[in-house]
Amino acid sequence: MSDILMVFDCDGVLVDSEPLAAEAYVEVYRRHGLQIGPEAVAACVGLKQGDIIAKIGADTGQHLPAAGTDDIWPVTRALFTEQLQPMPALSDFLRRLASARCVASSSSLERIHHSLAVTQLAPLLGDGIFSSSMVARGKPAPDLFEHAAREMGFAPEKCIVIEDSPFGIEGAVAAGMTAIGFTAGSHSYPGHAAALSAAGAHVVCDSFSAVERHLASIGVAAFA
Structure with missing residues (x-):
């Protein structure tokens, strides 16, 4: 692990x-x-x-x-x-992921759980489900990320966040975490990657295969 x-x-x-x-x-x-x-x-x-x-x-x-x-x-x-559909290649990524994982979302807990249930992702993500409803300030404030790290027992510098929005990237960076921008969603747009980089993303990936390659390149042995 x-x-x-x-x-x-x-x-x-x-x-x-x-x-x-x-x-x-x-x-x-x-x-x-x-x-x-x-x-x-x-x-x-x-x-x-x-x-x-x-x-x-x-x-x-x-x-x-x-x-x-x-x-x-x-x-x-x-x-x-x-x-609703899961992101392409995500299930395989999660099955092979050897690190701890959690979800930190601006959505309500009900919406998060429904999304994970209908896409059959819930068993692959465990019990670490955190919503902005749990903290005083939502993204781009760091509160949600800090809360998730505390509850999961990890220091911020040991956390790698995957985010598709500049607001989320800003929050992760403000929490002292490494932020990976993600542009695989069908809502992605010209300039999306640049916006994530400008918000502070360490790197921007357009697929979970690219995320896996990047983790390997920075020496994170996160896969079984």
């Missing part, structure tokens, strides 16, 4: 969920007489729900009423149940 803790974001890293999540937000806003495009949601990738709603309001002038927040998860859950 490696002495490294691998910390995985969930949405956009473990599961290819961001386009589905954006579709859900657009639909909920429509139901409440508001109009946003998926690009407004894409600008919020990595944030927790409350911060997403606030940013959409600030960016677009479309302010979701408080009653609308209760609609977001049911609409999202239905889409996830029908369409």
Whole structure:
């Protein structure tokens, strides 16, 4: 067993969920007489729900009423149940991963557990599931990553974080961890890798095969 803790974001890293999540937000806003495009949601990738709603309001002038927040998860859950997929080659990566691992996500615990259940990833990730609901501040603050490291019993310098959002990269770096940017999701865009690098990513990988090669190149013996 490696002495490294691998910390995985969930949405956009473990599961290819961001386009589905954006579709859900657009639909909920429509139901409440508001109009946003998926690009407004894409600008919020990595944030927790409350911060997403606030940013959409600030960016677009479309302010979701408080009653609308209760609609977001049911609409999202239905889409996830029908369409959510794990990232390519992830299952094999996790089966061979010899290090400790955990999940640190801005999503609610219910959404994280549902995502891992419908994609059959839950048995490969264990009990280390951490949500921004557990800490005072969500990403890009370091709170969630620091909490996950404490609970898992690892020093920050022994943690390697895989993140698809600049907000997540910023939080991992602020926590004193090594951050790997990840661009394999279907929500990736031109300039995505550059944005992750600018946020402080140690390296940017476009697949889990690339992540494995990078870990080997820096001397992390993380695979059986």
